[in-house]
Amino acid sequence: MLNFEGRVAIVTGGAQGIGRATVMALAERGASIGLTNIRCAKLDSTIKELEDMGRKVLKFCVDVTDVEAVQEMVEQTVATWGKIDILVNNAGITKDNLVMRMKTDEWEAVLKTNLDGAFYCIRAVLPTMVRQRYGRIINIASVVAQAGNVGQANYIASKAGIIGLTKAVAAEVARRNITVNAIAPGFINTPMTEGLPPEVKEKMLSMIPMGRMGTDSEVAQGVLFLASPETSYITGHVLNINGGMYMA
Ligand code: NAI
Numbered sequence: 001m002l003n004f005e006g007r008v009a010i011v012t013g014g015a016q017g018i019g020r021a022t023v024m025a026l027a028e029r030g031a032s033i034g035l036t037n038i039r040c041a042k043l044d045s046t047i048k049e050l051e052d053m054g055r056k057v058l059k060f061c062v063d064v065t066d067v068e069a070v071q072e073m074v075e076q077t078v079a080t081w082g083k084i085d086i087l088v089n090n091a092g093i094t095k096d097n098l099v100m101r102m103k104t105d106e107w108e109a110v111l112k113t114n115l116d117g118a119f120y121c122i123r124a125v126l127p128t129m130v131r132q133r134y135g136r137i138i139n140i141a142s143v144v145a146q147a148g149n150v151g152q153a154n155y156i157a158s159k160a161g162i163i164g165l166t167k168a169v170a171a172e173v174a175r176r177n178i179t180v181n182a183i184a185p186g187f188i189n190t191p192m193t194e195g196l197p198p199e200v201k202e203k204m205l206s207m208i209p210m211g212r213m214g215t216d217s218e219v220a221q222g223v224l225f226l227a228s229p230e231t232s233y234i235t236g237h238v239l240n241i242n243g244g245m246y247m248a
Contacts, residue, residue, distance in 0.1 A: 008077065009031045009088065010034040010086070014090070015039060015046060018185065018188060021217045027050050033057050034060060036061075037060075074121075074128070087138070093113045102153065106154060125137070133176055135177070138227055139163075139180070141185075142155070184239065187242070212243065
């Protein structure tokens, strides 16, 4: 089992779904966790579980689109634990609409959270990671950034941006022993996908060779892999976790 004893991780959007599964998977293997979410009250049950497990945890009620709050979160983490080993940019939203009907605020909100938010977090942790000459950054993209989809231009642009950002930062910091990778999940059973109409779910399922949705913990396993000290020569990579939905 991968060991994260003594490691410090920040996971954005950690209150539910893939973020929560990632937090639990890292914590079960020993990591201390800085946990952020825009909706703060939703963090409490996760924090209790982490504390019952004997893990150290910092709670941040941070909206990743708030540059100053992101900066403070990073400063407080470093002040408390002296370092940041792992950043998981997981916070994300959808506001689906056809391009012709898409409102400017639907476009901007999704780009702001999914892409700007990841950039703010990366920029904030890099000075610490460069100084310590160690870091693992994992950005959650999406299969639709690779395959396209109807009604998700804002989301797809943000996730394709995440993949580009991943590669750009990976090249910039490669000599500092910092790896930067993305994960492209397929159709995963989380609160984000729960509310989709049955006919949309049926259509998505028909496109998945494995014939089922993925679970949040199956995505978390990919995060653990890329976050581990052992995967030190993988950088700028996009790891597909999609049941065969898209094979690149
Ligand atoms: P979710 O909606 O269940 O959880 C997202 C979490 O992010 C929530 O706790 C939410 O409150 C938080 N969040 C949203 N905006 C935030 C902000 N501005 N600042 C801080 N926290 C914020 O979503 P899910 O499904 O767990 O998705 C996690 C990531 O995986 C997202 O980036 C999503 O785009 C991506 N993804 C999900 C897929 C799926 O099928 N569920 C497929 C591909 C990618």
